[in-house]
Amino acid sequence: MNPSSFRTASRHLHRLCRAPATSRNASVRGYATTFNWEDPLVASELYTEEELAIQDTARQYCQERLLPRVLDAYRNENYDRQILTEMGELGLLGANIEGYGCAGASTVASGLITKEVERVDSGYRSGMSVQSSLAMTAIHDFGTQELKDRFLPELAKGKLAGCFGLTEPNHGSDPGSMETVAREHPTKKGYYLLSGTKTWITNSPISDIMIVWAKLQTTGKIRGFVVERSQCPPGTLETPAIKNKTALRASITGMIQMDDCPVPAENMFPEVQGLAGPFTCLNSARLGIAFGAMGALEDCLNRARTYALERKQFKGNPLAKYQLIQKKLADAATDAAYGTLAATQVARLKDAGKCTPEMISMVKRQNCDRALANSRILQEVFGGNATSDEYHIARHVANLFVVQTYEGQSDIHSEYHLVLLSCLYGD
Structure with missing residues (x-):
């Protein structure tokens, strides 16, 4: 030419x-x-009208009711118990469970709810996920019909608060080595006595019921129990809060300390044994986290974009004019779009009965890694102003580090993938 x-x-x-x-x-x-x-990438065209309506309901609630509270909650480590009741009134708790007062929505719809909640704060999403994906899923999937009838309707309304006790002080990524034990009551037939400590348990200080995983003293098999706070004699159950956290400060976190805590045998899940029970629940929560992390990342992107357009530097030019800033925004937008599509695909496969734990592990690890990496980079757009909590970006960054860690730390998921991929090389 x-x-x-x-x-x-x-x-x-x-x-x-x-x-x-x-x-x-x-x-x-x-x-x-x-x-x-x-x-x-027009992910919205992949959703049904019902799913979009549920997302709109969740977004309106989160932006109008949660966002105005989050700074005070984060600054003061003050979780408002009323939030669970508000979510219950809107049908946001246990949304993909059929019956028992739950919405019976798709896994995609449930994921979109978590995305909207985490767009405001990961701590708020944690409180909801523990109630829905861990406590309610455990009872729904493994409990007797009596346990389902007793607890699921009240949990769905947010009238009861639940938590999930798996992690211990000495056993985080290795739950199979748990030390919490359940032994048959020596004098009261039909009861077990639970002893041990669980830690980093979201919702435990406010929970009415607790899903606790313990090893049977007789067999060493891991079994699940529904512990009712109201039925525990003084001195047998304590749930102290863990204070002075550097992240997830808008949620409430604590311990479950049991000293011969009596639990009726009918409160033990009858069939499931070993880690299959807790891992089923964790996989449900992990998929929600994959959606939620994208909500947090999208909020970081939106705030960084707005700041870059409004902040003027060097002869009155907006920061958004400079290509280094543009690249940060473009990378984050790309990862958020890809992550949302991946989570949506896995959720569709789950509803179709075609999802595997490996898929959930992959999308949880990838979305959390990319959300954390991009949020840290987007934080640079704000310069020193990022240290002010009124810009919200530093809160998301701190939260996303924990999101990358719980429900399976990223390195653990990576190791899992390496074991799976070894079949490609014949090892």
């Missing part, structure tokens, strides 16, 4: 780039006329 032709083509391309999207794309077959940076 000679220089004259090159200049002509360059001017034409420049005019096209400056023209409105409708004029430059309308004549190109197969392309849309507009691009929505908030939904760049």
Whole structure:
């Protein structure tokens, strides 16, 4: 191409780039006329009308009722117990459970709820996920019909609060080595006595019921129990709060300390043994986390974009003019879009009965890793102002470190993948 032709083509391309999207794309077959940076890969077209309506309900509640509270809650480590009741009134708790006062929505809809809650704060999402994906799922999947009838309707309404006791002070990523033990009551037939300590348990200080996993003294098998606070004599159950956290401060976290805590035998899950029970619940929560992490990342992106457009530096230019800033935004937008699509696909497969634990492990690890990495980079857009909690970005960064860690730390999921992939090499 000679220089004259090159200049002509360059001017034409420049005019096209400056023209409105409708004029430059309308004549190109197969392309849309507009691009929505908030939904760049149009994931919304993959959702049903019901799923979109549920997401809209969750978003409106979160933006109108949760966002105004979050700074005070985070600063003061003050979780409002009323939040569970509010969520219950909207049908947001145990949303993908059929019956028992639950919405019976799809796994995708449940994921979109977690995404909207975590768009505000990961701690708020943690409180909801523990109630829904861990406590309610455990009772629904493994409890007797009596346990389901007794507890699920009240948990769905948020009238009862639940938690999930698996992690111990000496056993985080290795729950199979748990030390909590359940032994038959020596004098009271039909009862077990639970002794041991669980730690980093979201909701434990406010929980009415606790799902506790313990080893039977007689067999060494891990079994699940529903511990009712109201039925525990003084001195047998304590749930102290863990204070002075550096993240997830808008949620409440504590311990479960049991000293010969009596639990009726009918409160033990009758069939499930070993780690299959807790891991089933964790997989449900992990998929929600994969959605939720994208909500937090999208909020970081939106706040960084707004700041970059409004902040003027160097001859009055907005930060968004500079390509280094643009790259940070573009990378985050790409990972958020890809992560949302991946979580949606796995959720669809779960509803179709085609999902495997490996898929959930993969999407949880990837989405949490990318959310944390991008949020840290987006924090740089704010410069020193990022240290002010009123910009919200530092709170998300601190929270996402924990989100990457709980429900299976990223390195543990990575090791899991390496074991799975070894079959490719015949090892």
